Each structure stands twice: as structure tokens, then as C-alpha cells.
Amino acid sequence: MADNNELYKNIADRDTGFKKFIWNSDKKQFLGRTGSSWFKIGVFYLIFYACLAGFFAIMLAVFYQTLDTNHLPKYTPGGGGSLLRNPAMGFRPLPRSENVESTLIWYKNGDNDDIKHWVDTLNEFIKPYEGTSDAISGQHITDCSEDNFPKEREVCRFQDSWLKDKCQKAESWGYNRESPCILLKLNKMIRWVPEVYETLEELPQDMPESLKKHIEKRMTENQGRIPKMIWVSCEGENPADQEYIGPIRYSPWQGFPAYYFPYMHTPGYLSPIVAVQFDSPVSNVLINIECRAWAKNIKHDRQNRLGLVHFELLKD
Structure with missing residues (x-):
């Protein structure tokens, strides 16, 4: 019987600990972070991904400047730089x-x-x-x-x-x-x-x-x-x-x-x-x-x- 009580107590403590991790009313924390902490990390990732997207957009724009508007490849037999010089x-x-x-x-x-x-x-x-x-x-x-x-x-x-x-x-x-x-x-x-x-x-x-x-x-x-x-x-x-x-x-x-x-x-x-x-x-x-x-x-x-x-x- 003592073993069972000990088991029930451990389960109850684990459930209480998990609920406290979700929301700690004493420290006003959600998932281990306070509101200000979530705000700071949210702003950081927002700026990080915005810079990443901006860098990708700039590289894509530079790449498109090298393409022919007539949809011709950059390297062709007549334009140099291509190994394809002999037709099949x-x-x-x-x-x-x-x-x-x-x-x-x-x-x-x-x-x-x-x-x-x-x-x-x-x-x-x-x-x-x-x-x-x-x-x-x-x-x-x-x-x-x-x-x-x-x-x-x-x-x-x-x-x-x-x-x-x-x-x-x-x-x-x-x-x-x-x-x-x-x-x-x-x-x-x-x-x-x-x-x-x-x-x-x-x-x-x-x-x-x-x-x-x-x-x-x-x-x-x-x-x-x-x-x-x-x-x-x-x-x-x-x-x-x-x-x-x-x-x-x-x-x-x-x-x-x-x-x-x-x-x-x-x-x-x-x-x-x-x-x-x-x-x-x-x-x-x-x-x-x-x-x-x-x-x-x-x-x-x-x-x-x-x-x-x-x-x-x-x-x-």
C-alpha cells in the first residue's frame, strides 16, 4: 500500500510540475518565459527572418538581371561559355x-x-x-x-x-x-x-x-x-x-x-x-x-x- 501511495504522489507531483511549466502564476511565466522575455525573443526572430528574406530577395533580383528577357540561356553555342557546340x-x-x-x-x-x-x-x-x-x-x-x-x-x-x-x-x-x-x-x-x-x-x-x-x-x-x-x-x-x-x-x-x-x-x-x-x-x-x-x-x-x-x- 505504501508503494502505491508513493506512486500516486509521484504522478501528482509530475502533473503539478507540468502545469506549472505551462503557467507559473507565482512568476507570471508561460512556458518558462515571462511576457517581456517572449516579446524580446519575438522581436529578435522577426528582425532575423526579415533580414534573411531581404537578403534572399536581393540575391534573386541580382540573378534575374543576368537572364535574357527572351528566355534564352546565358551560355549558348553562339554566345560562348558553353560546352554544347555540336548538335545531335x-x-x-x-x-x-x-x-x-x-x-x-x-x-x-x-x-x-x-x-x-x-x-x-x-x-x-x-x-x-x-x-x-x-x-x-x-x-x-x-x-x-x-x-x-x-x-x-x-x-x-x-x-x-x-x-x-x-x-x-x-x-x-x-x-x-x-x-x-x-x-x-x-x-x-x-x-x-x-x-x-x-x-x-x-x-x-x-x-x-x-x-x-x-x-x-x-x-x-x-x-x-x-x-x-x-x-x-x-x-x-x-x-x-x-x-x-x-x-x-x-x-x-x-x-x-x-x-x-x-x-x-x-x-x-x-x-x-x-x-x-x-x-x-x-x-x-x-x-x-x-x-x-x-x-x-x-x-x-x-x-x-x-x-x-x-x-x-x-x-x-
């Missing part, structure tokens, strides 16, 4: 989401259910390019040429109707036939300007002979001037791939016209596209394909996928 190239259609790391385009020829993914992917990708013949409010779209580069805050027109042969939405991009199409584009790099080839002597030795002959032909058609173009070549990576790949056609050009560059984050800008049509690749054979972009300031790096793109094509 992308392709469409991409494999299914469950094979996101794959670069294999594998379809069954003539099977509408199997080709649906590839056709739908290209149809979705081409949507922004449809109906660009009409000017969009607030955007300045103009017709460009080698003699008519876009002015400031203007962008060059690119229409899906320029794509030819079976590389069209109406033709299911050739996947319902023997001629699948791949769409290529360069990744956007703000202020990057291509250094195009102006003479045949400037063409690199490792450029494919077929592309050199094409450039020479275009030069003859263009009154002795090489068109200002980022040229594109696609071929099998290995001798066997080159044998199986078959004829290749490009549209609307075998490259990206230089007047589409530089990209300046202008509203309405659409990257130029090169459609690559494989006329009759051998069936039931995995074909490794590499496409390269060619300009004097484009370097090719297979490991980092710079200036080129790799994919595989398998047609059952």
Missing part, C-alpha cells in the same frame, strides 16, 4: 514505351495491327507541321530561300506537304508497303549556326561518295554554287548492312537548309525534317543504319551520338 540528331518513329532504350524499328510487312504503332507515332510527330501555310497569331512565319533568310523574330515555313513519295501520312509512311520511312531532325541548339561547305575541295574525305556526287549535281543545277545546306547521308554501318539496305531516297532535300538556323526560341519555329525512304530493304534481316549530318562545324562521335544517329531496321 534524332529520328522518328521511336520504339514502343516498354522498349524505351531500344533503337530497333521492327514491324511485320502488311500487318496493319503491327504497323499501327509506327504509323501513329509519325502521325503524332507531324501534327505541328500540318496547316502551317497560314500565319499564326503572334508568330511570324515566312517563306525562306538561300537568297531570303528570315529576319529577326521571323521563322521559316516548313510544310508536311513537301515530303514526297511514300513518306507521307496518306501513304502510312510506307509501312504498309515495302518502303518504310524514317524522319530525321537536328536537336535544337540556341544560336548555333552551321558552317556550310562552299567548295568541293572542302568536302571531307570520309564523306560517302554518293553524297559527294549528289552535292556536285546540285552544284551544277545551282549555277556552280553549292547550296547552303547541312547535308545528310544514311548507309548501312557494315558491308553486310550496306548490301541489305537497298536504295535510299530523301525528301524534300538531302539535308537541312541553312536558312532554318540559328534557332532563337522564336514562337512558331519548326525544325526542318529530312524524310529517309528505304525502298526495298531485305526482309527478315536486322540492318544497322547510321545517318550523319555534314557541316564544317559538325563533328561525329559514335560514343556520344554527336552529329549522327543510329537505329536498326527489321522487316518481317
Whole structure:
């Protein structure tokens, strides 16, 4: 019984001590501090956090002064200070989401259910390019040429109707036939300007002979001037791939016209596209394909996928 009384007494003392900590009527203290003490510490933290917020606001204001009002990054290929000086190239259609790391385009020829993914992917990708013949409010779209580069805050027109042969939405991009199409584009790099080839002597030795002959032909058609173009070549990576790949056609050009560059984050800008049509690749054979972009300031790096793109094509 004595032990129980001692226990009850300890509990009562603890409750009394806690209540006294909450409010000590003898010393007029709340949570161990008097009113003046709470006032002093409240003023201190008010001043402390006000100074902290003011310092943060000043640093944020200084930071915003360094930003471009056109929402352009501080370091760009044309502005110096950037390590991004070489564009990469992308392709469409991409494999299914469950094979996101794959670069294999594998379809069954003539099977509408199997080709649906590839056709739908290209149809979705081409949507922004449809109906660009009409000017969009607030955007300045103009017709460009080698003699008519876009002015400031203007962008060059690119229409899906320029794509030819079976590389069209109406033709299911050739996947319902023997001629699948791949769409290529360069990744956007703000202020990057291509250094195009102006003479045949400037063409690199490792450029494919077929592309050199094409450039020479275009030069003859263009009154002795090489068109200002980022040229594109696609071929099998290995001798066997080159044998199986078959004829290749490009549209609307075998490259990206230089007047589409530089990209300046202008509203309405659409990257130029090169459609690559494989006329009759051998069936039931995995074909490794590499496409390269060619300009004097484009370097090719297979490991980092710079200036080129790799994919595989398998047609059952």
C-alpha cells in the first residue's frame, strides 16, 4: 500500500510540475518565459527572418538581371561559355514505351495491327507541321530561300506537304508497303549556326561518295554554287548492312537548309525534317543504319551520338 501511495504522489507531483511549466502564476511565466522575455525573443526572430528574406530577395533580383528577357540561356553555342557546340540528331518513329532504350524499328510487312504503332507515332510527330501555310497569331512565319533568310523574330515555313513519295501520312509512311520511312531532325541548339561547305575541295574525305556526287549535281543545277545546306547521308554501318539496305531516297532535300538556323526560341519555329525512304530493304534481316549530318562545324562521335544517329531496321 505504501508503494502505491508513493506512486500516486509521484504522478501528482509530475502533473503539478507540468502545469506549472505551462503557467507559473507565482512568476507570471508561460512556458518558462515571462511576457517581456517572449516579446524580446519575438522581436529578435522577426528582425532575423526579415533580414534573411531581404537578403534572399536581393540575391534573386541580382540573378534575374543576368537572364535574357527572351528566355534564352546565358551560355549558348553562339554566345560562348558553353560546352554544347555540336548538335545531335534524332529520328522518328521511336520504339514502343516498354522498349524505351531500344533503337530497333521492327514491324511485320502488311500487318496493319503491327504497323499501327509506327504509323501513329509519325502521325503524332507531324501534327505541328500540318496547316502551317497560314500565319499564326503572334508568330511570324515566312517563306525562306538561300537568297531570303528570315529576319529577326521571323521563322521559316516548313510544310508536311513537301515530303514526297511514300513518306507521307496518306501513304502510312510506307509501312504498309515495302518502303518504310524514317524522319530525321537536328536537336535544337540556341544560336548555333552551321558552317556550310562552299567548295568541293572542302568536302571531307570520309564523306560517302554518293553524297559527294549528289552535292556536285546540285552544284551544277545551282549555277556552280553549292547550296547552303547541312547535308545528310544514311548507309548501312557494315558491308553486310550496306548490301541489305537497298536504295535510299530523301525528301524534300538531302539535308537541312541553312536558312532554318540559328534557332532563337522564336514562337512558331519548326525544325526542318529530312524524310529517309528505304525502298526495298531485305526482309527478315536486322540492318544497322547510321545517318550523319555534314557541316564544317559538325563533328561525329559514335560514343556520344554527336552529329549522327543510329537505329536498326527489321522487316518481317
